[in-house]
Amino acid sequence: MNEIYDLIIVGGGPGGIGVAVESKILGIKKIMIIEKGCNHSQTIRKFYKDQKRVDKDWQGKSVELLGNIDFKDGTKESTLNYFDSLLDNHLIEAKFNCEVDSVKKENDLFMIVTTCGTFTSKNIVISVGKMGKPNMPAYSIPLSLKTIVNFNLDRCGNGESILVVGGGDSAVEYACELSKTNEVTLTYRRDMLTRPNPTNQEMFANFLDDDLLSAKFGVDIVALENERGKAKVFFDNDESEVYDRIIYAIGGSTPLDFLKKCAIALNEKLEPIFDENYETPTKGLYIAGDIAFKSGGSIAIALNHGHKIATHILAKV
Numbered sequence: 001m002n003e004i005y006d007l008i009i010v011g012g013g014p015g016g017i018g019v020a021v022e023s024k025i026l027g028i029k030k031i032m033i034i035e036k037g038c039n040h041s042q043t044i045r046k047f048y049k050d051q052k053r054v055d056k057d058w059q060g061k062s063v064e065l066l067g068n069i070d071f072k073d074g075t076k077e078s079t080l081n082y083f084d085s086l087l088d089n090h091l092i093e094a095k096f097n098c099e100v101d102s103v104k105k106e107n108d109l110f111m112i113v114t115t116c117g118t119f120t121s122k123n124i125v126i127s128v129g130k131m132g133k134p135n136m137p138a139y140s141i142p143l144s145l146k147t148i149v150n151f152n153l154d155r156c157g158n159g160e161s162i163l164v165v166g167g168g169d170s171a172v173e174y175a176c177e178l179s180k181t182n183e184v185t186l187t188y189r190r191d192m193l194t195r196p197n198p199t200n201q202e203m204f205a206n207f208l209d210d211d212l213l214s215a216k217f218g219v220d221i222v223a224l225e226n227e228r229g230k231a232k233v234f235f236d237n238d239e240s241e242v243y244d245r246i247i248y249a250i251g252g253s254t255p256l257d258f259l260k261k262c263a264i265a266l267n268e269k270l271e272p273i274f275d276e277n278y279e280t281p282t283k284g285l286y287i288a289g290d291i292a293f294k295s296g297g298s299i300a301i302a303l304n305h306g307h308k309i310a311t312h313i314l315a316k317v
């Protein structure tokens with residue numbers, strides 16, 4: 001007979017860690033995080049550049065932390081260390097390299113089908129984030145350009161001409177960092193940057209003033225072509241330019257098929273349905289973190305979801 005968990009959390013990012021730690025502190029006993037990566041926080045590990053500044057009030061949105069987790073401004077490394085210590089200090093059980101395939105409710109229990117077996121729990125939180133599925137541009141990306149068209153900085157070298165596409169904080173941070181060792185242009189379809197937080201706006205303006213990078217605003221990309229192994233980019237103002245590499249920093253999208261396989265009801269706009277406690281219409285099934293929003297989540301917001309959900313689960317016991 002499988003052991004029955006009080007709470008299983010799908011996804012070991014800030015949302016999942018927040019739920020697990022707050023739940024443990026509040027007294028929920030049998031808790032497990034299931035994470036498909038080889039460690040927690042895959043979005044932070046894969047999409048944040050090394051030494052990236054991590055803002056608590058990400059994208060200028062001030063968030064008051066509600067629970068017991070004392071998350072502060074820091075760096076990629078200090079944030080990961082802090083999450084390590086939370087998981088260690090609160091003895092959170094976690095299964096890594098284990099991908100959840102589906103969830104279904106049978107009688108009063110959830111059956112969680114994964115690549116490492118089936119688990120049973122009284123409550124379940126889905127917190128899988130959006131960066132498993134980075135947003136793709138509307139035009140097609142030639143297969144032959146796959147290695148030089150990227151969605152994070154993993155493959156970037158030095159001395160390349162790089163086009164960064166996007167108008168948010170990630171795009172600005174990527175562009176400024178890459179410009180230290182590369183020739184960088186940031187392109188954004190609007191006439192000016194409005195989304196980045198004030199610190200990033202100022203940093204970008206300084207880099208531009210000092211001619212450390214260039215910007216192409218108010219133009220959209222309409223097509224990409226392979227030109228002798230490089231990316232030829234066609235803009236909607238009839239210009240074209242050749243780059244060694246393109247980095248898209250245009251966010252991610254909700255994994256709708258996965259949510260459907262987890263029995264999460266969606267409204268007519270294909271957004272997950274949940275109440276003020278992040279509980280879906282299926283009692284005991286919650287969602288947390290970025291997937292609760294169309295856009296604009298953050299680490300602190302995800303951690304707050306954890307506190308809210310833990311408090312709600314405890315109130316039912």
Ligand SMILES: Cc1cc2nc3c(=O)[nH]c(=O)nc-3n(C[C@H](O)[C@H](O)[C@H](O)COP(=O)(O)OP(=O)(O)OC[C@H]3O[C@@H](n4cnc5c(N)ncnc54)[C@H](O)[C@@H]3O)c2cc1C
Pocket residue numbers: 010011012013014015016034035036037040041042043044047048053054055056057058098099100101127128129130131132170258288289290291297298299300302
């Ligand atoms: C480049 C960049 C910079 C950012 N900078 C900041 C910042 O400075 N400050 C800030 O507050 N926010 C920042 N953010 C936003 C922040 O990272 C997110 O809001 C936060 O990570 C959301 O947490 P989450 O737990 O909802 O999702 P995620 O962090 O995406 O975590 C989801 C986890 O679920 C796992 N998973 C997915 N599917 C499955 C499955 N089927 N089975 C098991 N596990 C699964 C994933 O591997 C992942 O580890 C940034 C985002 C990006 C992309």
